[in-house]
Amino acid sequence: xxxxxxxxxxxxxxxxxxxxxxxxxxxxxxxxxxxxxxxxxxxxxxxxxxxxxxxxxxxxxxxxxxxxxxxxxxxxxxxxxxxxxxxxxxxxxxxxxxxxxxxxxxxxxxxxxxxxxxxxxxxxxxxxxxxxxxxxxxxxxxxxxxxxxxxxxxxxxxxxxxxxxxxxxxxxxxxxxxxxxxxxxxxxxxxxxxxxxxxxxxxxxxxxxxxxxxxxxxxxxxxxxxxxxxxxxxxxxxxxxxxxxxxxxxxxxxxxxxxxxxxxxxxxxxxxxxxxxxxxxxxxxxxxxxxxxxxxxxxxxxxxxxxxxxxxxxxxxxxxxxxxxxxxxxxxxxxxxxxxxxxxxxxx
Numbered sequence: 001x002x003x004x005x006x007x008x009x010x011x012x013x014x015x016x017x018x019x020x021x022x023x024x025x026x027x028x029x030x031x032x033x034x035x036x037x038x039x040x041x042x043x044x045x046x047x048x049x050x051x052x053x054x055x056x057x058x059x060x061x062x063x064x065x066x067x068x069x070x071x072x073x074x075x076x077x078x079x080x081x082x083x084x085x086x087x088x089x090x091x092x093x094x095x096x097x098x099x100x101x102x103x104x105x106x107x108x109x110x111x112x113x114x115x116x117x118x119x120x121x122x123x124x125x126x127x128x129x130x131x132x133x134x135x136x137x138x139x140x141x142x143x144x145x146x147x148x149x150x151x152x153x154x155x156x157x158x159x160x161x162x163x164x165x166x167x168x169x170x171x172x173x174x175x176x177x178x179x180x181x182x183x184x185x186x187x188x189x190x191x192x193x194x195x196x197x198x199x200x201x202x203x204x205x206x207x208x209x210x211x212x213x214x215x216x217x218x219x220x221x222x223x224x225x226x227x228x229x230x231x232x233x234x235x236x237x238x239x240x241x242x243x244x245x246x247x248x249x250x251x252x253x254x255x256x257x258x259x260x261x262x263x264x265x266x267x268x269x270x271x272x273x274x275x276x277x278x279x280x281x282x283x284x285x286x287x288x289x290x291x292x293x294x295x296x297x298x299x300x301x302x303x304x305x306x307x308x309x310x311x312x313x314x315x316x317x318x319x320x321x322x323x324x325x326x327x328x329x330x331x332x333x334x335x336x337x338x339x340x341x342x343x344x345x346x347x348x
Contacts, residue, residue: 083149121164
């Protein structure tokens with residue numbers, strides 16, 4: 001069984017058709033760290049692509065136990081550092097999955113990926129609890145690689161417990177938020193709470209906004225976490241929450257960092273919600289690009305690029321994106337940068 005290009009030193013794409021069994025073996029036992037990580041990511045992508053196909057076809061979602069065994073082997077390997085384990089146990093991002101699809105359906109990708117996260121969290125619940133308990137970093141905060149890796153793995157365990165809806169996971173996140181002595185742990189806990197049905201979520205967000213109102217960096221994290229949140233049953237669409245946050249006292253369209261934290265994060269880093277069927281996200285995009293172009297054309301052009309791959313999406317989404325692009329292109333006051341982006345997008 002080949003472990004190719006060991007001693008990785010340059011970015012290359014290897015076109016070798018590994019079987020799932022071979023990838024599982026390499027990701028559990030390869031002594032080359034990069035190849036071990038790569039094998040695990042490829043195996044995860046295989047599972048995610050199959051799940052996405054099933055979502056799009058309306059079939060039942062199945063989970064391969066082989067992948068659970070691989071993750072358990074990584075967790076049990078005492079020769080691996082916590083930092084490596086955190087990287088190896090993290091699933092490919094939704095945006096990366098979309099890049100591998102011939103036609104992109106962001107909502108299907110999110111359903112598939114969250115199903116996988118949920119199964120991993122539920123099936124390995126005991127292991128995640130042990131990881132969380134064993135990787136605390138008490139005492140004075142240290143940014144050194146060792147403690148940083150322990151925090152990263154502990155917070156990944158917390159996220160998996162929450163995704164698996166394991167009893168007590170949300171309460172664990174709330175306790176971590178209240179007692180953490182560093183922003184890494186606080187941010188990780190808040191991310192879990194924002195994406196959970198926590199009854200205290202609204203009060204926590206209000207309290208933190210008051211606590212952080214004079215800390216611009218923290219407020220931008222506050223905006224970003226809400227802009228990239230998932231839609232839970234009974235909640236307003238994320239685009240509506242983002243619209244409300246535009247009127248928050250601490251937010252200003254004249255502040256590029258605010259814009260990137262809220263608007264860019266929603267349009268570029270929350271594809272499932274931005275591209276949710278109904279075109280509300282595209283209407284929001286057009287409004288913000290036109291408004292920002294009068295304030296800061298450079299920032300507007302960054303936001304405008306959210307639709308430059310519009311032809312890769314499903315036909316119904318293409319229609320909504322084309323309409324939004326044409327609306328912006330028809331404006332008479334466009335800056336050169338924005339006009340070039342929307343014009344080329346429509347031509348490509």
